[in-house]
Amino acid sequence: MRSPILHPHSNRPLPGRRRATALLVAATLALALGGCIRLGAGKPPASLLTLTASQALAPGNGSSGKGEDALVVYDPEVDRTLAVQRVAVTVDPSNVAYLKDALWVERPARLFGALLAETIRARGKQLVFAADDRAALSQRRLTGRLLAMGYDAGSHAVVVRYDAVRSESGKLATRRFESRVPVARADAETVGPALNAAANAVAGEVADWIG
Template structure:
């Protein structure tokens, strides 16, 4: 009888110990953040371009600290934390690519394609790296750094340009003010990219 009771008791103790070590699911954030473009193409506007005259905007690469839906906070040169309860609705690289595409389409006369849309030649391609997309705790600012690379149709020439913008958070490093500051900074970078591409 004692042996029969001991076995389920040991199993229960083991399960309790495991549940204390592993979490089966974190607490979801109260809301998800996204990037809203300040400029967007007018509804119903039609544009036509030959294959070589189109512009395909690629999803930028990013360092490991940005390959997450969380928002990094650079504490100093060697340490990174993340904003509590702040989470993007999808990867920031994809959000930024979509924001740049919308802004370039609105502010230039180019026919802008997503990398999954072109059927033949992609024309010019805008690639690059999203180097910073988070908070600099030392200055309490949102920081966006984008290293753009424009590849001509056929890949004969490559032009690089670095874009950097800072926006004050204006309060505590919390989800809502940080998301708003990053949206402002990302829009400023997107406008600068559009101005460069429209030259």
């Protein structure tokens, strides 16, 4: 025989309606606690991948100049394959998957845009702003489209491919940049550093092109 639900301040059983309410509250609380303890069915990755600039502005250094002469670097456009935080795997020309147990700390476009800005800024030749910076009033812009930033199963290499568009004084210039780094294994521990190296190689070439 089940014990009746007791009022916190009494040893007498609760009336029927209040007993039902107490049961509902108890069930809701149990579900809430279960949601706090069990964060998801899948096991979270051991670490998150990011991009770190190999050419970075040293502490204490900076640039100065007129706002209208600054270069504004925009996050690249991407298709739906790269619009998520998972690491894309090109299986063949018509099939895309995602690398197991690998997640970016942020969207690839955001990471690559920040890497571009920092690499160009590190050259110390010009003011560089991100597109969301309120001080960015210049019409000198670097935009583009990130076509690939993931693992290519066919060539067993990571690939970073970027179509850059430079706008200055009403003139446009475009160029495609690409870097491939072979990898021995298709896992997060191997692919992550290789993607960082490939992205930095592309960012360095873009910085050379910008001048």
